[in-house]
Amino acid sequence: MNDRRSHEHMERIIVKTIYTYGLVLSMTSMTAGLLLKFITHDPSSGPADLVHLGAGSIPDALMVVGIGILAATPLVNVVALMQHWARHRNLRMAAVAATVTLTLAVAVILERS
Amino acid sequence: MALLVGTGVVAGGLGALVGIGGGIVVVPVLVVGLGYDIRTAVATSLIAVVATSAAAGIAYADSGLTNIRLGLALEVPTTIGGIAGGLVAVSVAPSAIAGLFSMVMVVVSVLMWRHLDTHDLLSHDANSMSSPIRPSLLRGTYFDRTSRSVAYDPQRLGLGASISAIAGMLSGLLGVGGGFIKVPAMAMGMGVPVKAAAATSNFMVGITAIASLVIYFARGYVQPIVAVPVSIGIVLGALAASHATPRLSAVRVQRLLALILLLVAIQMALEALGGEVYE
Numbered sequence: 001m002n003d004r005r006s007h008e009h010m011e012r013i014i015v016k017t018i019y020t021y022g023l024v025l026s027m028t029s030m031t032a033g034l035l036l037k038f039i040t041h042d043p044s045s046g047p048a049d050l051v052h053l054g055a056g057s058i059p060d061a062l063m064v065v066g067i068g069i070l071a072a073t074p075l076v077n078v079v080a081l082m083q084h085w086a087r088h089r090n091l092r093m094a095a096v097a098a099t100v101t102l103t104l105a106v107a108v109i110l111e112r113s
Numbered sequence: 114m115a116l117l118v119g120t121g122v123v124a125g126g127l128g129a130l131v132g133i134g135g136g137i138v139v140v141p142v143l144v145v146g147l148g149y150d151i152r153t154a155v156a157t158s159l160i161a162v163v164a165t166s167a168a169a170g171i172a173y174a175d176s177g178l179t180n181i182r183l184g185l186a187l188e189v190p191t192t193i194g195g196i197a198g199g200l201v202a203v204s205v206a207p208s209a210i211a212g213l214f215s216m217v218m219v220v221v222s223v224l225m226w227r228h229l230d231t232h233d234l235l236s237h238d239a240n241s242m243s244s245p246i247r248p249s250l251l252r253g254t255y256f257d258r259t260s261r262s263v264a265y266d267p268q269r270l271g272l273g274a275s276i277s278a279i280a281g282m283l284s285g286l287l288g289v290g291g292g293f294i295k296v297p298a299m300a301m302g303m304g305v306p307v308k309a310a311a312a313t314s315n316f317m318v319g320i321t322a323i324a325s326l327v328i329y330f331a332r333g334y335v336q337p338i339v340a341v342p343v344s345i346g347i348v349l350g351a352l353a354a355s356h357a358t359p360r361l362s363a364v365r366v367q368r369l370l371a372l373i374l375l376l377v378a379i380q381m382a383l384e385a386l387g388g389e390v391y392e
Binding site for chain 2: 066
């Protein structure tokens with residue numbers, strides 16, 4: 001029972017740490033981009049494009065990177081939990097996390113195709 | 114700009130309080146109030162869903178309310194449903210779906226308001242405390258506002274998985290997190306205490322939103338100048354609201370959820386009647 005509680009505690013620490021870093025990094029990048037856009041009176045307002053970051057202005061690039069980090073945060077959580085469960089031989093939960101990751105990968109593949 | 118940040122603050126606060134992504138506030142305000150294209154609004158909403166989930170998730174992780182294992186187990190059918198919903202969305206009239214959706218939401222909100230009273234929640238918790246010693250893989254425990262340990266074993270996983278798949282499909286069809294379906298499903302169908310259901314749903318909606326967000330990102334519907342101020346506002350609102358949730362009574366949270374469901378129903382009905390919003 002105590003072993004399970006310590007595992008659950010560890011799971012919460014993993015989730016909280018990744019959420020915190022993901023949120024701080026993304027918000028810093030987005031806020032910096034937004035402020036720069038105001039300060040420099042940057043008129044561009046194109047759609048987000050993670051592949052061609054260099055083609056836009058620096059404020060836009062910062063905002064897009066921030067959005068990208070934010071969007072990646074839940075996925076990083078799932079992958080980190082999968083690794084944690086696999087390391088501790090909780091194969092059922094590791095398989096569940098792997099299935100979620102694979103399903104999200106299918107969404108990306110479907111869109112690209 | 115201030116309007117966009119303000120929209121985010123309100124959406125983030127409501128989203129964190131009841132375990133939904135906040136998209137039900139973001140989409141109508143951006144489209145009806147500020148005149149943005151529906152696709153841009155939905156893409157912004159999906160980013161808002163992820164931001165709400167992350168911001169509120171930090172506080173929920175500390176409280177232990179989030180049942181991470183249950184959330185991920187239900188995410189399997191939810192993400193599959195989300196992809197299926199996205200595929201169906203290109204061939205079915207969205208206004209018809211929105212009309213059906215609004216009727217379902219009215220029924221669920223009435224059920225939430227009338228059937229889940231304090232007595233039900235307390236007796237459920239008491240039963241959970243004296244449940245068999247051998248815990249299930251998905252058992253959840255947390256401390257309530259009187260520092261009493263509350264333990265529960267989610268019931269009827271098949272029902273929860275089926276409803277989660279439907280929630281994921283609706284999420285893919287309508288561009289919302291789907292928490293407004295998942296929370297009542299977990300609370301009423303699976304015997305999960307409503308605050309734990311809200312926190313677990315909050316954890317789930319961030320993951321669910323990614324599948325749809327990938328499509329909007331790839332097709333250029335994400336507008337940073339709109340999404341960034343809304344996201345910053347939503348984080349501020351979600352952080353404030355999630356710190357208030359452990360001090361709120363279960364009845365208040367459930368009633369707030371019922372009101373939100375009614376708002377969703379009205380929004381969906383209006384969109385179904387004025388189908389040009391989708392086109």
